[in-house]
Amino acid sequence: MEESITQSVRKEFIYEVYSKTVDNPKEYEKITRKKMIQEVLKYYKEDNHLEECLTYQDILDLKKMIKNGNQIQRQECIHLYQLLLLDFIDYKTKCINQDIFPFILERIDSFDLEKAKQRDEKNNLLIGMIKAYGIIKIPNLHQFIMAFNEINRTDLDLKRDVFMNRIVREYYSLTHRDGYEYIAYKMFDDYIEDCLDIQEDETFNVKLFDYESLSNIAKYDFDISVKSLKKLYKELQKIDFSYIRERIIRDLIIMLNFGYEYQDIKDGFNSVPFLYSSMTPQLLKCIKNAMDDIPLAIYYGMTMNEMKEKVNKEEESLKYLESVKQSRACLGAKEAHYFYKIYMSLLDYVNKKHHIIRENNLASAYHVNPSDQVEIRNKLFEDLSIIDEFVALNPNRLNSTLLKQVKEMKNAIMMNCIIVKYENNYTLVMGEDETLYGVIGGVCNLDEVIPAHSLPYVCKLVLVPYKGKIVYDGVIEGANIHMGDGFCSMVADAIKDGQIYKSLPIVMN
Numbered sequence: 001m002e003e004s005i006t007q008s009v010r011k012e013f014i015y016e017v018y019s020k021t022v023d024n025p026k027e028y029e030k031i032t033r034k035k036m037i038q039e040v041l042k043y044y045k046e047d048n049h050l051e052e053c054l055t056y057q058d059i060l061d062l063k064k065m066i067k068n069g070n071q072i073q074r075q076e077c078i079h080l081y082q083l084l085l086l087d088f089i090d091y092k093t094k095c096i097n098q099d100i101f102p103f104i105l106e107r108i109d110s111f112d113l114e115k116a117k118q119r120d121e122k123n124n125l126l127i128g129m130i131k132a133y134g135i136i137k138i139p140n141l142h143q144f145i146m147a148f149n150e151i152n153r154t155d156l157d158l159k160r161d162v163f164m165n166r167i168v169r170e171y172y173s174l175t176h177r178d179g180y181e182y183i184a185y186k187m188f189d190d191y192i193e194d195c196l197d198i199q200e201d202e203t204f205n206v207k208l209f210d211y212e213s214l215s216n217i218a219k220y221d222f223d224i225s226v227k228s229l230k231k232l233y234k235e236l237q238k239i240d241f242s243y244i245r246e247r248i249i250r251d252l253i254i255m256l257n258f259g260y261e262y263q264d265i266k267d268g269f270n271s272v273p274f275l276y277s278s279m280t281p282q283l284l285k286c287i288k289n290a291m292d293d294i295p296l297a298i299y300y301g302m303t304m305n306e307m308k309e310k311v312n313k314e315e316e317s318l319k320y321l322e323s324v325k326q327s328r329a330c331l332g333a334k335e336a337h338y339f340y341k342i343y344m345s346l347l348d349y350v351n352k353k354h355h356i357i358r359e360n361n362l363a364s365a366y367h368v369n370p371s372d373q374v375e376i377r378n379k380l381f382e383d384l385s386i387i388d389e390f391v392a393l394n395p396n397r398l399n400s401t402l403l404k405q406v407k408e409m410k411n412a413i414m415m416n417c418i419i420v421k422y423e424n425n426y427t428l429v430m431g432e433d434e435t436l437y438g439v440i441g442g443v444c445n446l447d448e449v450i451p452a453h454s455l456p457y458v459c460k461l462v463l464v465p466y467k468g469k470i471v472y473d474g475v476i477e478g479a480n481i482h483m484g485d486g487f488c489s490m491v492a493d494a495i496k497d498g499q500i501y502k503s504l505p506i507v508m509n
Contacts, residue, residue, distance in 0.1 A: 009033070009084075017084050020169045021053075040084050041100045050100075050107070053083060053166045055123075056116040062096070062108055070095045078242070082170070121215075123167050125156060128214030130171045131221065133206070134257070134297025135184045135195050140206050152211050187250050188257075188297060195257055198298040207301040217295070221249050228290040235286045239278050248275060252287060257298050262288050317492035323422035323452040330441035331471060339442055339466050342406050343473060344368070345396040347376045350386060354379055363396055370475045377462055377473065381414045405466060411505040412464045416479075419457040420491055422447045426502065429461065434494045438502035439463060439470050449476065456487065465504035 011033050018036040019025040022043050044050040054062075061077045071093050072086075080086050085104075086094045096104060125148075129141065136144075142158045149156055162168055162183070172183045175192050184192050213223045222229040236245050248269070255265050265287065269279050292304040299307050331339055341363065348362035356379060357372045359365055380386060387410050391403050398406065417437075420428040426438035427446040439446070439461070450457050460477035463470050 051111050056120050059111050124218035125214045126168050128218035130185050131217050132295045133301045138181045195297050226293050228293050232286040232290040235283045257296050314488050317488040320492040320495045321421050326422050326445035326447045328425050329445040336442040342402050349390045350380045351376050384410050408465050414462045436498050436500045438500045468503050
């Protein structure tokens with residue numbers, strides 16, 4: 001019988017099974033069909049490999065075949081056939097391959113059905129991820145698995161449960177592009193480059209799927225908890241032949257990923273002779289109603305409806321981030337003179353105490369190198385109690401009013417932040433904890449330093465309290481960081497829901 005399967009199955013199909021099954025597979029040209037099948041069956045017989053390759057339904061099907069004298073109808077047990085465990089008796093009937101039949105007969109009763117159920121449940125989560133995302137960078141998949149574990153208290157592992165899992169390996173291929181490695185659902189094997197071109201045109205967040213959605217997608221190809229998809233699934237089940245159902249699902253998903261509208265999809269199906277008769281008015285109606293609820297690889301698992309909602313939300317959010325030309329968002333030259341006099345006097349004291357740079361008198365220096373100022377202010381923020389020393393000693397003989405202002409500088413903040421937008425009389429800055437600050441400049445407005453078209457701008461700032469206002473100290477440490485997708489919405493929500501603080505220390509209402 002082994003000779004029969006060798007002759008009846010394409011070498012490409014056998015090699016795909018062989019390469020996903022054995023360790024260290026040989027190159028396609030260097031191994032025969034017969035040898036591949038022998039090595040696959042040999043692998044199944046080693047250790048506990050066969051049981052680990054079988055689903056719960058596979059074990060039930062094998063028991064049924066044995067009970068029926070090692071026979072089953074041709075259209076049944078598709079997965080067992082894909083494992084190269086079955087052969088044809090005639091064009092209507094299949095049987096277990098004779099080279100492994102004695103082994104299965106001996107082991108079948110020891111196969112743990114309960115463990116198979118548990119294995120299926122875990123595998124379905126991973127298969128659901130692969131189907132839902134379509135094409136995804138491996139690091140992104142790893143991050144999603146970690147997030148999913150945290151939310152659902154599961155213990156999924158990328159290496160163990162995806163790369164070393166024989167059942168899950170059937171559903172994907174690996175591909176490389178521009179230094180990145182991707183996992184691609186096998187449906188997309190002929191379209192990977194085209195889909196990646198579309199993905200790279202935009203930046204999207206990877207969608208997080210819940211437990212039920214992933215299980216549904218693995219079992220039914222659709223998340224049947226969504227009403228429109230449940231109706232489509234039920235209508236597809238009315239088609240007698242599984243290969244036609246599978247072809248319709250594949251073509252529908254591929255066409256959606258390439259931006260086909262409903263009429264284009266309808267015409268596409270009607271142009272394929274063996275699909276035309278299955279395209280009933282009710283099925284076409286279900287496709288039309290469901291097409292915007294199907295996850296798309298080009299959108300990292302988001303549906304068209306979710307994309308529309310996202311775009312609308314971001315357009316709305318942009319209104320909150322529009323800057324205006326600043327006219328009085330700084331202290332001005334006269335007031336800035338007093339601010340820098342006391343601030344630089346404080347830094348001068350820190351410098352002399354810790355011998356950071358050679359400059360002897362920062363308070364009267366015409367220009368201070370920004371990198372020197374950063375080094376000194378970093379030392380100041382290691383221990384702000386040095387301000388009390390300065391006030392007590394008053395080395396620059398400041399008057400009591402100025403000393404009081406120096407003392408208030410103990411409430412200064414050094415932080416990583418984002419310059420969000422420019423208002424007429426202040427600059428909106430958001431801290432790492434999403435606290436919003438209304439900040440002003442010293443001599444000039446901030447939009448003269450960082451142009452509006454560069455916003456949002458990630459940087460490190462020192463915010464200093466001065467006469468009831470928040471003044472940045474004149475140095476901006478920029479960071480070469482691009483704000484990811486969804487940032488505008490996050491900031492807009494913070495602006496809508498949050499309070500903007502224009503003095504330090506912050507007093508919560």
